[in-house]
Amino acid sequence: MKEFVRTVLDYPIPGIEFRDITPLLQSSGLFKRTVDEMTEPWQGQKVDAILSIEARGFIMAGAIAYKLDAAFI
Numbered sequence: 001m002k003e004f005v006r007t008v009l010d011y012p013i014p015g016i017e018f019r020d021i022t023p024l025l026q027s028s029g030l031f032k033r034t035v036d037e038m039t040e041p042w043q044g045q046k047v048d049a050i051l052s053i054e055a056r057g058f059i060m061a062g063a064i065a066y067k068l069d070a071a072f073i
Contacts, residue, residue: 001037004030021056035063042068049073 004027006020024030038060049071052061065072 001030001034021059025059031063035060035067039064039067 001024004021004024006023008018008020010016011018024034047068047070050061050065050068051073052058062072064070
C-alpha cells in the first residue's frame, strides 16, 4: 500500500515529511483492502476497543472497530 501514500516534503514545516493518505482513501477498494489487512491478524479474537489518537487515525480506527465488533475510543 506504500505506493498509495504520498510524501509531502517540508510540510507543515521544513524538515517534516508528511504522509498523505488521500490517494488511498479515494479508492473504496483500496480503503477496504487496507481495513481488511489491518484487521486480519485480530479476526476471531476478543478485541474490546480500538483507540485512535489523531485525525487520520480516526478514519482508519472507526472502520477497524466496526469490522472487529469493538468499541471505538
